Amino acid sequence: MLKYESIYQSLMMQIQSGKFSTAAKLPSIRNLTQQFSCSTSTVLTALKKLEEQHIIYAQPKSGYYVVDNHVFKTPLSTDIIDFASASPTWHAFPYKDFQHCINKAIDTYQEELFRYGTPKGWPPLIAEAKKLLESYQVFTHNEQIFITTGVQQALSLVSMMPFPNNRSTILVEQPSYHLYMELLKTLQLPAIGIQRTAKGIDLGRLEQIFHEEDIKFFYTMPRFHNPLGSSYGKKEKEAILQLADQYNVYIVEDDYLADFEYNPKNDPLFADDYHDKVIYLKSFSKIMFPGLRIGLAVLPPSIIDIFQKYKMTTDIDSSMISQAALYLYLKNGMFEHNKTKVSNIYHTRAKILHQSIQDHLSTYESSSEIVMHSHIGLPKRVNLKSFVYHLHEEGIYLDSVERNYLDDFYHERILKLNVSNVDAHRIEEGIRKIASALKNPQNYFL
Template sequence: METNGRVKKKYLSVLTDLESKLREGHYGPGRKLPSVREATTLYGCSAGTIVRAYAELERRHEIYSIPQSGFYAVARSRDTSDPDEGGKIDFASASPDEEMFPYLDFQHCLNRAIDRHKTSLFTYGNPQGLDTLRQTLVSHFAGDQVFAKAENIVVTSGAQQALDILAKMAFPNGKKTVLVEQPGYDLYLRFLEAEGIPVRGFPRTSEGIDLAELEKMFASGEVKFFYTMSRFQNPLGTSYREEERKAIAKLAGKYDTYVVEDDYVADLGGGRRYEPIFSYDRNDHTIYVKSFSKIVFPGLRLGAAVLPEALRAIFQAHKRYGDASLLSQAALEVYIRNGMYDRHKHAIASQYAERMMTLNEALGACDDEGIIEAADVREGVYIQFKLPRTVNLDRMTKQLAERGVLVVPGKEFYLSDYGDWDKFLRISVSRAKKDRIEEGVRAIVEEAKRCNRK
């Protein structure tokens, strides 16, 4: 007899696959889905698992049933503001695909949260975050190998708020300079420059970083913290190797330099085991920051930071108000506790992995001359299309836009005074429709060849 864990895993696998087929149009509007008996054979599971999956899809209004006939796909409405509606292929947007937003699940969680907490949700709340959510996050983070006490977790109004506070506040090491990866997260770079915060760039490529050079930077005694996206870095899309993560953690403790690890899309790992830098830190010098907006929807505006003991009081002094919505926090707590978060993250991780695979296959098929250099990125949402130095990047980006292909040029991901920057496009599969990815890649290859000055 199958264990409960195996039954649950099979159910989630079936449900995820059915959702994927509905979303990608495999079952068009009004088309009949396999009968329960057919689906049982197709998926190699019990009839109860299929019935449960169909019931969940019906509750979500993804399918409908006709007595004595079967289950049918519901027509999917599209927002007329969707850029793909105008014939555009969107490789630029960093926002999650709206068709993947868990509207109905989260609506249910909002109602449950109100019933559970009632009037307490409409007060100012604790600046550190809802106590029950922080307790829930203890076990949630443990799944990512981030072991923390609830008192060291602070819920923020998006991950960006945590990053902003960390940049502005004084650190116990007395240092001033923020070290950032180049290329790196563009919005944070612009924030640091606008606020006049001392900042220096450190080169990172799809192959990783030079650890000896990083040690020299840490040993200089100037670096307050090193800001890094260790996993699925924006814009490169690559992740640090295990030896790099271990070394960074060790260097931080050795030179009293902190590491701010922005694990913004940790949930897109598809179940592959990955220990963040935080898990290797034996000196309490890593701040772990995570966003929930990327995995649920941007409007949620919730993030969390796991702080070393030495930083707790200073951070909380800067975050004096309970500015993160208590209702959203309570709903997120229900969403995680009920297993909906895990199910949703597996579904979207699978979707993005399929798009990334399609992208890689398309590049291999279209770029017979190898004009574009791309790392082997199979998960996450970003990948770097590195171009020859002779390509006129501005002209190429403009010509692609005229052809309806939206991309982001790489120069935006560097500090304004950083001189040694590569020519590349950051390609995002977040909003790219799977059936148009090859068309978009072909256009990029064609324009790269056209704009490559001889």
Template sequence: MLQYKYIDTVPVQMGGSIVKSEVSGENGGQGALKYAAIAADLKAEIMNRRLKRSSEGIKLPSVRELADKYQCSKSTVIKAYEELEKQHLVYSLPKSGYYAVIGSSDSRFNPDDETAPLDFASVAPDPRIFPYIDFQHCINKAIDSYRSDLFVYGTPQGLPSLRALLQERLADHQVFTRREQIFITSGVQQALAILAAMPFPNQGREVIVENPGYHNMVPLLKGLQVPCYAITRHMNGLDMDGLEQLLSTKTIKFVYLMPRFHNPIGVSLTAAEKKQLAEMVLHYDSYIVEDDYLADLDTDGKRDPLYAYDRSGRVVYLKSFSKIIFPGLRLGAAVLPPELAGSFGHYKSLLDIDSSALSQAALEIYIRSGMFDRHRRGIRDKYYARMEVLNGMLDRLSSAPAFAEAPRNGGEHTVLPLPANLSRKALLSGLLKRGVIAETADRNFVDEASVIPLLRLNISNVHESQVERGMLAIYEELKRLNRKKG
């Protein structure tokens, strides 16, 4: 049996009987702050999976229980739990207690397994770092807390309490709006379909898209028989002259843009470019639809969305939860200028009456409990670390033109410019033989004639320790193909 010595009534393993002593300092000798020792014990229990799981998740001992066990104050126990919350190991639910964050992790990943394929093609969030049981707990809570709302049709605008919560949180991202301007949608895709179909006050009939850009946007517009024009999105910005030419000569309803971490290139527009865009659409009586789908992955707290530069109600702001939680949640948020809100709500009610009340309620609980923020920080930090490795490899292998010319991005992806005469089919086949799954960006272009050969690299499903191996495999395969071509 383990024997302990108490240091400021914190048990420390010794070979004799239990005694008590005072702390000599946080880092001095065997001294340890009491809350740190409690946190260490709890962490060991969590990491070693010693705790029992219930239908509600893995509930941890109450503050009172731990205070009695460790002969300390409740505030000391709370501080221990706060420390574990910072490490994304526990979360709290009001009036319920503390629960272990489980299912995360890279615990199922073996960094020494060099036979496992490296998936640089997947754009979905990494399933290994999402605590499924925790979200299931939120769904169960939602059924209990919102059961009366689940048996009636809601409103096209969304759950009022969720919209109120999002109003507060969007303000943290410099998106200041009124609650009546926020609509919960069944994913951003639904918002785009509504915006493309509904009339705009400017009587515009055509839409401008980026080239390359979101691969589903052009098929959507074609399906709705909405004419569209394309402007080039360069590695270092947007074709502003081409955009102004179209705005000045066509009847443009709106311009669809991804200012932050553009898909597929990954670069972000500058503050000066965002300001110029806001002024341009006002001057030509048009609108911008801003798809800020990766906002939660940005580590630059000073980078504001284009919406923040709009002073005249000309920007529609779209936010997705698919990248930070999972695509199957099918929830997004749209912030509409007042003059568009009524028409948007009418068209949405014709499509689905309302978005899933259960998903909305679960998301609200997930956010209010603090789990969303802890998960967001965790996934953002992991993706940031992976992109840092990838960017470092681009510099290290910059003797190859594709690596030298590739954008150094944040977010979750970048592209490698490829030689025009290189067989992309042969490249993807060769990479697959080397255990690397990758994709070109061909489908992101509006038509085959405008395709620029790019290899799209997404790190959302590649562990940090394997990014280097994958980049070396890509480098070697490009070198092999170039030798063969020569």
């Protein structure tokens, strides 16, 4: 082992053990040369390696200090099978690749980081986003693309701002994205629901609502609905677009799982929108990680100005560091390469989940899609809270869809099944235990 490597490892162990805590000053270079009986250049080489790994930093004319003595530790495996969590698997994302992009972004775009950006987003990222959107069959112009602080911000803005149709009521599928339901309740915005099941929605009922109610826009997840996991067919999407045009209703299309689509013929609503009624939203939370806080919004020309005005009042611009890093990640091909890797991990789990439901829970309503989350509809005689508690005691974590409904809409007895954080070899075991519990009723049945 080279001498500088030995010094590097010794200092690293002392930092990680807590001998040198966060913000602590390391011994001087002179002291280190005496301690390790080596030259100044050897010590500097070891310190440079620690600095490049962001473990220490140099303070001119003062010395070297510890940035943070905590190190990442791989979570311990447990016996829990967690079907409740929808967070992405932490080890599925190649974070070191993205770390390179963050570091490079800071080095290359230093000047931009010290300026406020534009309300629309950083132009280089918008140009790269346009290319990415085309891979989803979303063809648009740069001026229609906005970078937002996650899709949640875009949803908040379109919900609050006025629309050209001068209407105020928001129509949402029931159940739907739980954080959006919370947003509607918190802001006390006028909203009504339309039932969605594994088979879709009642198009006749949709037309009735469009005709009779004051609908500003219809919020929908045509692909891999959250929490049901189901998708609309081509005829349903065509009918929704036709009704939106006929009744002058906008559509907010949340395509948060576009990266996990394996059917090249399953295009988003936006692809067939010839009347500029669809607002397309794209998230990076699942294919990358939620902490990135970057979303894409593609807007019809009629609402660009008002959207930009509302966005300026919230944050001026989304994180420039995240935007610059994502730009590099897209431009250098890392995103496309790693998208395949990450989606394959989830697709493997999705296939096991789908087959396990077919094998053990086929008598219950569920989605026919192969995606990392699904659901089962339970009989009315099931006490859902008691059932979830009973399985929790058995090490199976489940969640109902209570939070995915508006308060005044009938809540179906539905269990969400998400395998984002379940190891592939545990999925079938967990589904089998759920099926066994349903076959052996205890005090969780009414």
